[in-house]
Amino acid sequence: MFEPVEIDDLMIAVIAGALVVLFGALYAFSFAMAKLNKERWITVVACCIFAAFSASVFVLARALHLDGYWQSITVAMLLGYLIAPQAIWKLSVGTHESSD
């Protein structure tokens, strides 16, 4: 059903797991700051952080042997973290505009 993490990869898996959520939050933060301040360089920073996030997901997927069915988790993480901040931004603008 699944192959456990190798002993040598235990630390890598732990750090990569933490970085997935931290880079995910940093991407969301920089994405929102770029939208708020309309600064191009912040958008570039957000893209770089998403690249770092993707790399963390890739390292985690390799360390945890996310093969076969488990690859759907990798795809879900990448898509979820990419789309959720954009959806929340649209909702933020929409809810505030409709209450004004």
Added chain:
Amino acid sequence: MNARTLDSSHLTGGQKLAIKYFTVAVILFTAQILFGLISGYQYLAPEFGYNVLDFNVTRMVHINALVLWLLYGFIGGIYWLVEEESGTELVGLRLANFAFWLLTLAVTVVVLVFLFIQTGPGDMSTLWLINEGREYIEAPRWADFGIVVCMLIFFWNIAATFMKGKWSGISGVLVLDLVALAGVYLAGMVYTPNISVDQYWWWWVIHLWVEATWEVLVACIMAWGLIKTLGARRKIVTTWLYIEVAMMFGSGILGLGHHYFWIGTPEYWLSIGGFFSALEPVPLVAMVVHAVYDSGVHKFKNSNHPALAWLIAHAFGNFFGAGVWGFMHTLPQINLYTHGTQWSASHGHLAFFGAYATINIAIFYMALQKWRGNVYMSAGLEGNGWKWKWALGLLNGGVVGMTIALLISGYDQAFIERALGGATWAAYFDAQNGVWFIQGLWWRQLFGFMTAAGLIILIWDLLTIGRNEKRSIQLVGDNTAAEVTS
């Protein structure tokens, strides 16, 4: 200088009752920290309290006091806001007071039995009268029935009050959640000799009761708190309450599966638990966007600095404790090694404190502001507000320190006992005697004392804040308009 006294005469019946709940919550919070210090020390000196107050007893009181003080805080918080939110008096105040005394009496008896009787014969009488044996919810069966009765009375008080007064988005979500609060607890009361089936239902109480129905309760209190402290617009807050609850349930209900990995449930739970657990941090991360949007547009002008600081601590604590610390070891490929080690304790300490303790402390400050006659609690408090700032720093620093120390011990356990040693009895002792494991526990104890110091200052501040203050509350946002029109 005339001191502002704590004046209950201008509080509503529900708010007076809430003060009682808050008082017991603080007493239980103190018990939680005290017994946490004792059980932490018993890791370092196992002979301490041997055969008098054993580790299994001190740890049990530590954890049950945690569950109960949070529950008392939430119930108090809901009683505090219900009359303002519904625009009418609390329905069934006398019954509500009766439920408070019944619950408090039951809690007192249960704690005394835990401390002085401790064990009983291996039959059903022990399960009914002394200890049900289910971790975190060890209360004997008679007390379980008492808790459910009190939750039903609580539900009736709140639902009937909103039915008599006016409904709102917050109240709708709240009342539906209270049905689950009484209902899901029943899952932990079914006796079965099959340990897998027993654990299956037990997790409903731990994950769905504590992590789902409590999260929604907290979201309702948070929504009301943001309206009160930041003057946030009700329409926006309510919309976001719906979104948050939908996202939380979307990933959280089946995220329960990560507790089903190793208890003898079918293999498909590995896939379900893995998939939904991977999605659980997404709502927390997505909320960062909304926080940036709101702070950028509305700044942080507020009427209660300590309460807002604790609400911010809640957002960060929830994100790191539940999000980062949870996801690090949630997938079965790694959870195989970390499950039930100090790693879980590390995650539990930060997640419970970040998600729940912080929000309770925030509501304590909001209640005190009104109890002292709507006293000023914005910038420039007496002594530059050093007491609340030190309490905030020490409590958060202490819990974060304990979390990191336990993570180091947990890593040592996962590596030596599980991955290298293959989870044998000998490997267990190898890990327990590991240098990193022991050093981690010493650091945990040190940071435990730091947390205790923070609690002492917090109680001191709760008793004294605003006593010498002459200014009145500084209203902000929509609350200013409400004050003018009322």
